[in-house]
Amino acid sequence: MNDESPVVELTPEECWELLGEHEFGRLAFTVVDEQHITPINYAVDRDALGNQTLLFRTAPGAKLLAVEIGAEVAFEIDDFAGETAVSVVVRGHARHLGEDEEHRAETLPLRPWVGTPKYDVVEIVPAEVTGRRFRLDRPWLTMRPSG
Amino acid sequence: MNDESPVVELTPEECWELLGEHEFGRLAFTVVDEQHITPINYAVDRDALGNQTLLFRTAPGAKLLAVEIGAEVAFEIDDFAGETAVSVVVRGHARHLGEDEEHRAETLPLRPWVGTPKYDVVEIVPAEVTGRRFRLDRPWLTMRPSG
Numbered sequence: 619m620n621d622e623s624p625v626v627e628l629t630p631e632e633c634w635e636l637l638g639e640h641e642f643g644r645l646a647f648t649v650v651d652e653q654h655i656t657p658i659n660y661a662v663d664r665d666a667l668g669n670q671t672l673l674f675r676t677a678p679g680a681k682l683l684a685v686e687i688g689a690e691v692a693f694e695i696d697d698f699a700g701e702t703a704v705s706v707v708v709r710g711h712a713r714h715l716g717e718d719e720e721h722r723a724e725t726l727p728l729r730p731w732v733g734t735p736k737y738d739v740v741e742i743v744p745a746e747v748t749g750r751r752f753r754l755d756r757p758w759l760t761m762r763p764s765g
Numbered sequence: 766m767n768d769e770s771p772v773v774e775l776t777p778e779e780c781w782e783l784l785g786e787h788e789f790g791r792l793a794f795t796v797v798d799e800q801h802i803t804p805i806n807y808a809v810d811r812d813a814l815g816n817q818t819l820l821f822r823t824a825p826g827a828k829l830l831a832v833e834i835g836a837e838v839a840f841e842i843d844d845f846a847g848e849t850a851v852s853v854v855v856r857g858h859a860r861h862l863g864e865d866e867e868h869r870a871e872t873l874p875l876r877p878w879v880g881t882p883k884y885d886v887v888e889i890v891p892a893e894v895t896g897r898r899f900r901l902d903r904p905w906l907t908m909r910p911s912g
Binding site: 624625644646647648651652653654655656657690691692693694696703705707709729731732733734752753754755756758 | 771772791793794795798799800801802803804837838839840841843850852854856876878879880881899900901902903905
């Protein structure tokens with residue numbers, strides 16, 4: 619990042635590194651023309667060929683399972699540290715894993731933060747992964763009220 | 766929150782209080798069947814009747830302006846503190862404010878964190894505001910690797 623641009627595009631490698639370091643993000647999806655967004659815990663899965671996808675667990679009956687196979691979704695993580703923020707967005711489609719594939723979630727650090735039962739595993743198959751690093755300009759954080 | 770339920774629904778008042786305390790969230794929207802999600806800075810606006818909406822700034826040419834008037838959007842904020850997390854979701858429609866209304870943004874603490882020009886003001890008119898408080902169960906944060 620140079621001094622001239624407050625926003626820098628991340629490389630795909632940087633995006634996947636950030637995705638691997640986090641475990642919490644937000645999933646955006648549409649059900650019968652209704653726009654939804656919900657926080658989820660996720661983990662990155664990687665197959666023998668190096669293809670990477672995201673897995674998360676959900677509960678039977680959750681709205682997400684109303685999403686048809688192949689439905690378009692978008693997923694975001696973000697992070698702040700001092701004067702820099704990063705945001706990574708994965709766009710792709712959601713796929714409800716069958717019983718023969720659910721074991722993939724068991725070998726990952728896929729750790730729901732909330733202790734409600736979640737038996738279904740959903741995969742986000744990426745079509746596009748993009749990320750940006752922002753140089754933050756928030757003088758009010760160090761300003762004191764005058765007067 | 767009691768010990769029995771790891772997830773508690775927030776009241777609308779609690780949701781608006783949290784929305785007022787934050788200034789950063791993620792907006793989910795659809796453009797020509799493509800699902801998008803993007804981080805935004807926002808502020809809560811309140812009219813003389815007490816009706817509350819969210820305002821944010823964006824740049825000419827941004828994808829969001831491709832959203833037709835009245836398009837469904839969803840917006841989320843979340844926060845963690847110790848063993849508790851909260852998430853608030855506003856579902857509603859996006860409205861690009863005309864020049865005669867843009868002044869509404871000027872009296873709010875609507876402070877973009879990134880110094881790129883953003884001349885357009887968009888309002889999110891809420892149809893539904895929901896929030897949840899989660900009791901987190903993350904024993905691995907205090908566990909040490911064995912062996």
